[in-house]
Amino acid sequence: MLAAVLLPVLAGCGGGSGESLKLSAPLPDTVPSGTQIRIGDPSVQAILDASGLGKQLTDAGVDVQWANITGGPQSIQAFRGDQLDCSSVADIPSLFAAWTGTSTRIVFQSVTVDPLRHPTYELGTAPGTTVRSLADLRGKRIAYSAGQAQGALVLRVLQKAGLSRKDVTLVDLTSTGDSYVTALGSGAVDVAPLGASNVRIYRAKYPRGGAVPTGIRDDAATLYCLTSAVRDAGKAAALKVYVAVRARALLWKNTHPDQYAKAYLEGTQGLSAADARAVIADDGTTGIPANWDNAVTRLQRTADLLAREQHHPKLDVSTLVDRRYEKVEAAAAGSRAVTGDAS
Structure with a gap:
C-alpha cells in the first residue's frame, strides 16, 4: 500500500x-x-x-x-x-x-499539567522598577521579540491588563541565552518575560530585581x-x-x-x-x-x-x-x- x-x-x-x-x-x-x-x-x-x-x-x-x-x-x-x-x-x-x-x-x-500553577514564564522586573501587577505595566519598556513565544505572551499580557501597544514601549530584543536577564539588570528595559531557569539566574545576579506572575496559560x-x-x-x-x-x-x-x-x-x-x-x-x-x-x-x-x-x-x-x-x-x-x- x-x-x-x-x-x-x-x-x-x-x-x-x-x-x-x-x-x-x-x-x-x-x-x-x-x-x-x-x-x-x-x-x-x-x-x-x-x-x-x-x-x-x-x-x-x-x-x-x-x-x-x-x-x-x-x-x-x-x-x-x-x-x-x-x-x-x-x-x-x-x-x-x-x-x-x-x-x-x-x-x-x-x-x-495544571499550567497556571506552573507557568513557563514570569515577568522579570528591573531593579528599582515598581511593577507589582499587570496594571503597573502602563508606560513601561517591555522586552519584545515578535517571532518568539515571549512576544506573543507580552501581547496576551497587555490584552489581559486592558492595555494596548500604545500604552507601553515595546523594545525589540530577541531572547537568546540570558539576553533578557542582561537587559533587565542593566536597566535597558523595565520588564521582560523570563523562563524559570532565567528567573533563578536573574534573582541571583540582581537581588533587587523582581518577578511577577502573568496569570496566563503559556x-x-x-x-x-x-x-x-x-x-x-x-x-x-x-x-x-x-x-x-x-x-x-x-x-x-x-x-x-x-x-x-x-x-x-x-x-x-x-x-x-x-x-x-x-x-x-x-x-x-x-x-x-x-x-x-x-x-x-x-x-x-x-x-x-x-x-x-x-x-x-x-x-x-x-x-x-x-x-x-x-x-x-x-x-x-x-x-x-x-x-x-x-x-
Missing part, C-alpha cells in the same frame, strides 16, 4: 530515503538504512542519554544528528540553510515560519519540522519512532526529576544543584495529550491575535500540524495520556 504513494525526489535531502511521501499517506513503519534525522532538542537529548531510552532509537535504525539548537530564530535560520530537520519550540515559531515563507509541520505536542511546547522532512518517506518513518520515544522520555522525566536535573539543568544549562531543584519544582508535570484538539484551538487563537496585532495575513493553523503523529505519541503514552486538556 505504501508503495503507491512513494515517488522519486531530488537528492540532497540530508540523509533521507530519496522517496516522497504524501502528507495524507500513512506513516511508514520501517526506517530505511542510512536515514538520518537532524534534530535540535537539547533537553530530550539529555533525557535519552540519562534514561537509556536512546537505545530504542538505535534499535529501530534511527540515526539522530543532534544540533544544539532550540527556539524560533535559531531553528528557522537553520531550516532555511537546510541544516536542520526538526526543533523543539513553543507554538509561535511555526506561525512565523509560515508568515516568512518556510514550510513546517508540528509533529509533537505536550502540555503542562505552556505550549512542540516539536516542529520542515515539511520536506515529513514528506521524505525515510525521515517520516524515523520521526514516527522519535515521536514515540520522545513521549516516553518526557514521562520518564516526570518520575526521575533528580536525574533530569543533573543531566540537563546542571549538565547542559549550568545551573547549581539548588537552582536545578527549584526549577524542577516550578516546572510541574509534563503531560502527553490524548489528542491535539485543544492545542490546535489555542494555536488558532494565538495566530488570530498576532495577525491582528502584528499585521500578518490570517492563517489557518490546521495547515501547520501533522496529525498523523498525534496518535503515535498518544499510543506511546498509553494510559498516561492526558485527556480533557482544557483550552
Whole structure:
C-alpha cells in the first residue's frame, strides 16, 4: 500500500530515503538504512542519554544528528540553510515560519499539567522598577521579540491588563541565552518575560530585581519540522519512532526529576544543584495529550491575535500540524495520556 504513494525526489535531502511521501499517506513503519534525522532538542537529548531510552532509537535504525539548537530564530535560520530537520519550540515559531515563507509541520505536542500553577514564564522586573501587577505595566519598556513565544505572551499580557501597544514601549530584543536577564539588570528595559531557569539566574545576579506572575496559560511546547522532512518517506518513518520515544522520555522525566536535573539543568544549562531543584519544582508535570484538539484551538487563537496585532495575513493553523503523529505519541503514552486538556 505504501508503495503507491512513494515517488522519486531530488537528492540532497540530508540523509533521507530519496522517496516522497504524501502528507495524507500513512506513516511508514520501517526506517530505511542510512536515514538520518537532524534534530535540535537539547533537553530530550539529555533525557535519552540519562534514561537509556536512546537505545530504542538505535534499535529501530534511527540515526539522530543532534544540533544544539532550540527556539524560533535559531531553528528557522537553520531550516532555511537546510541544516536542520526538526526543533523543539513553543507554538509561535511555526506561525512565523509560515508568515516568512518556510514550510513546517508540528509533529509533537505536550502540555503542562495544571499550567497556571506552573507557568513557563514570569515577568522579570528591573531593579528599582515598581511593577507589582499587570496594571503597573502602563508606560513601561517591555522586552519584545515578535517571532518568539515571549512576544506573543507580552501581547496576551497587555490584552489581559486592558492595555494596548500604545500604552507601553515595546523594545525589540530577541531572547537568546540570558539576553533578557542582561537587559533587565542593566536597566535597558523595565520588564521582560523570563523562563524559570532565567528567573533563578536573574534573582541571583540582581537581588533587587523582581518577578511577577502573568496569570496566563503559556505552556505550549512542540516539536516542529520542515515539511520536506515529513514528506521524505525515510525521515517520516524515523520521526514516527522519535515521536514515540520522545513521549516516553518526557514521562520518564516526570518520575526521575533528580536525574533530569543533573543531566540537563546542571549538565547542559549550568545551573547549581539548588537552582536545578527549584526549577524542577516550578516546572510541574509534563503531560502527553490524548489528542491535539485543544492545542490546535489555542494555536488558532494565538495566530488570530498576532495577525491582528502584528499585521500578518490570517492563517489557518490546521495547515501547520501533522496529525498523523498525534496518535503515535498518544499510543506511546498509553494510559498516561492526558485527556480533557482544557483550552
